[in-house]
Amino acid sequence: MADQFTEVDRLTETLRESLETAVNRQEDIGRQDVLTRIESVIQTIVIGVSKGEAPVLRVMNRSRWENIRFQKSVGLVLNNVSLVALRCDCPSSATKFALFLKVLSVIYKLVQSDSYATKRDLYYNDLQLFGSQKTLDFIVDDISCLLKVPRRSLHVLATSKGFLSGDLCYLEEDGAKVDCSSSSTAVPVSSNVNGIRNIVSSAKFILIVEKDATFQRLLDDDFCTRLSPCIIITGKGVPDVNSRLMVRKLWDALHIPVFALVDADPYGIEIMYIYKYGSLSMAFEAHSLTVPSVLWLGLLPSDIQRYRVPEETFIPLSQADEKKINSLRNRNYITCHPEWEKEIETMQRLKQKAEIQSLASIAPHFLTRVYLPNKLRYGGWI
Structure with a gap:
C-alpha cells in the first residue's frame, strides 16, 4: 500500500524540509x-x-x-x-x-x-x-x-460548523480526548482550536472536502482507512474560521500535504483559495488561518474531458458564474499559479461546470476507488 503513494511521500519530505525553518508569526496575546x-x-x-x-x-x-x-x-x-x-x-x-x-x-x-x-x-x-x-x-x-x-x-x-474524520487523536483544552478514527461518524471541529494539544496521527495527507455530501460519501466508503491513513475535513461550503484554524493547526503540527477536493465551478475554486490564501474580511488574521501549500487535487475542469464525464451531468455557466470567474482572474494570486489559471480558462472555454457528484455517473464508487487513488498515486494535483 505504501508504494502506491510515492508521489505523496516525496511531497511530504519536501514540505517537512521547508517547514523546519518556518516560524509561525501569529502569537497569542496575553x-x-x-x-x-x-x-x-x-x-x-x-x-x-x-x-x-x-x-x-x-x-x-x-x-x-x-x-x-x-x-x-x-x-x-x-x-x-x-x-x-x-x-x-x-x-x-x-x-x-x-x-x-x-x-x-x-x-x-x-x-x-x-x-x-x-x-x-x-x-x-x-x-x-x-x-x-x-x-x-x-x-x-x-x-x-x-x-x-x-x-x-x-x-x-465561534460555534463550529465543520467536521473531520480520519487517523487523528488529540486533547481538548479541558483534557478531553478526541478520537477521529471512527469510520462511520465524524467529529465536529472544536470551538476552541487554539486549545487543542497532543496531536497524534500517522496520516499521509489532509484532504479538504468542499461539500458535506462528498464528505459523507468518503466516510461511507471508509476512505480514511481503506485507501491510506489520512484526515478529511469539511467546512460545509464556505468554511468558518474554526475549520480554517483546524486545517492550519494540523498543517503546522504534522507537516504533511494538504489537498483540496472541490466542485469544478468558480465558487468551489474560491472556497479552495480561502483555505489557501484567506479571505478579504479576515485578512488581518491571515497568518493563523491560511495554508499556502494547499494543492488542488480535484475536480479539475480538465478532468471533465479526461475522464469522459457524461455530458448530461454538466451544468451551463450562469451569468453569476461568469462574473465570479472574471473576479477570480482579476485577483493577483491567480497569476502566481499558471496551471490553476489554465484550468479556469478551460472552464470558461467549455462554458460548463461540474460537481464532484458527477463522477458517480461513471460508476457509483468511481470517486473513492478510481479517481482519488489514481490522483494520489500518480501526482494528479496542481
Missing part, C-alpha cells in the same frame, strides 16, 4: 495586553469627551480589495488600510458606535475574568439590541482588527 489595549481605546474616547469633542472610533475598512496585499508565503494581508470613522454624533454610525462599545465592554469582562463565551451566546443575551447575528459577528471581527489581536484572544468563540 490577557493583560488585551485589557491594556481596550483601556487605551476607552481612554482616547474619554479624553476626547473631556475636551468637548464628540467621541469617535476609527476602525479598519475590511471590505475593500484596495486595502489588501498578496504575500505568496502567507496569503491576503492588510496593506495601507483606510479607516472608517464611527461617530456618536452621526446618525449613520451612532448605532454601530454604541454597539461597538457594548461588545468591547463585554469582551473586557470576559478577558478580565478569564472566561469564554460564544458569539451565539452574546447575540442571544440581547437579541433586540444586535438585531442579527451577522451584526454582532462583524463587530467582534472589527474589534479584533482594531486591537490587533487574534479573535481567540478576545475570549469570544
